[in-house]
Amino acid sequence: MVGLALVAAVVPVTGVAGATGSKTVTLEDIAFAPRSLSVSKATKVAFAFRDDGTTHNVTSTTRRRFKTIADRASGLVSRTFTRAGTYRFECTLHPGMTGRIIVR
Numbered sequence: 001m002v003g004l005a006l007v008a009a010v011v012p013v014t015g016v017a018g019a020t021g022s023k024t025v026t027l028e029d030i031a032f033a034p035r036s037l038s039v040s041k042a043t044k045v046a047f048a049f050r051d052d053g054t055t056h057n058v059t060s061t062t063r064r065r066f067k068t069i070a071d072r073a074s075g076l077v078s079r080t081f082t083r084a085g086t087y088r089f090e091c092t093l094h095p096g097m098t099g100r101i102i103v104r
């Protein structure tokens with residue numbers, strides 16, 4: 001049981017949108033959840049800052065870029081991904097707090 005729970009935590013299951021829509025990446029416990037999200041083109045991804053007042057940002061780290069979301073501790077900021085590719089990002093305030101969005 002413990003093993004199964006661990007696997008589920010490390011490899012979050014992300015639903016695949018049946019049509020163009022929106023998805024959410026939550027920032028909590030000094031991490032992005034899910035850490036890896038696959039979406040189809042033109043999907044709007046909302047970054048939900050829900051870490052109990054802890055400030056985070058979302059900064060691109062690879063060639064596929066999106067506009068940085070500046071430091072904030074709450075609220076919801078969306079970005080729409082229109083081009084295919086892998087968009088990696090991090091929170092520059094917390095080493096190791098990384099994530100990626102794969103646009104198909």
Ligand SMILES: [Cu+2]
Nearest residue numbers: 056091093094
């Ligand atoms: Cu952070």
